[in-house]
Amino acid sequence: MNSKKEYYAVIFTSKRTSLEAGYKEASVKMELLAKKQPGFLGMDSARNEIGITVSYWDSLEAIKNWKQNAEHQIAQKKGKEKWYSQFNVRICKVEREYSYLK
Amino acid sequence: MNSKKEYYAVIFTSKRTSLEAGYKEASVKMELLAKKQPGFLGMDSARNEIGITVSYWDSLEAIKNWKQNAEHQIAQKKGKEKWYSQFNVRICKVEREYSYLK
Numbered sequence: 001m002n003s004k005k006e007y008y009a010v011i012f013t014s015k016r017t018s019l020e021a022g023y024k025e026a027s028v029k030m031e032l033l034a035k036k037q038p039g040f041l042g043m044d045s046a047r048n049e050i051g052i053t054v055s056y057w058d059s060l061e062a063i064k065n066w067k068q069n070a071e072h073q074i075a076q077k078k079g080k081e082k083w084y085s086q087f088n089v090r091i092c093k094v095e096r097e098y099s100y101l102k
Numbered sequence: 103m104n105s106k107k108e109y110y111a112v113i114f115t116s117k118r119t120s121l122e123a124g125y126k127e128a129s130v131k132m133e134l135l136a137k138k139q140p141g142f143l144g145m146d147s148a149r150n151e152i153g154i155t156v157s158y159w160d161s162l163e164a165i166k167n168w169k170q171n172a173e174h175q176i177a178q179k180k181g182k183e184k185w186y187s188q189f190n191v192r193i194c195k196v197e198r199e200y201s202y203l204k
Contacts, residue, residue, distance in 0.1 A: 096193050
């Protein structure tokens with residue numbers, strides 16, 4: 001990722017319900033779909049007691065378009081109905097960053 | 103967290119080495135220490151293939167002070183030497199957020 005250019009992070013933190021049906025499939029499908037969206041830069045995910053997915057985007061418009069994507073909207077609806085007991089979405093501007101690689 | 107007031111997120115993504123000695127203890131200690139810092143607002147963590155810890159702070163100054171905390175500096179040094187094969191730190195301004203609770 002080019003750290004010189006302005007970009008944005010969407011921090012999605014969630015707690016799951018016990019309903020497994022359809023979750024894994026939708027999760028994989030949405031990750032593949034997100035990667036095809038204009039302005040998508042990258043994504044990291046991990047889950048223990050809570051899940052954290054951070055996706056990176058080149059503009060607020062790209063984030064808005066992804067939120068409004070028709071297939072994603074269906075997944076969001078199912079997410080609320082079935083898979084998540086709670087979640088939080090934070091849209092953030094990356095102000096600066098640094099890395100370490102052994 | 104008060105969504106009306108400006109605040110910041112530090113997204114720490116990491117990959118671990120296979121060295122376990124001291125890691126868990128330091129991790130717990132740093133979380134407790136972070137929570138005592140002025141300007142600390144909250145923290146979420148999860149780890150599978152990668153680890154993601156997001157901490158929230160009320161100012162960039164609070165983030166800088168935490169980075170420079172003496173005990174934290176020692177942990178950062180050990181982190182590079184022993185526990186992490188790579189990591190990335192992104193300092194972000196939270197532009198907006200929304201939540202869902204069943």
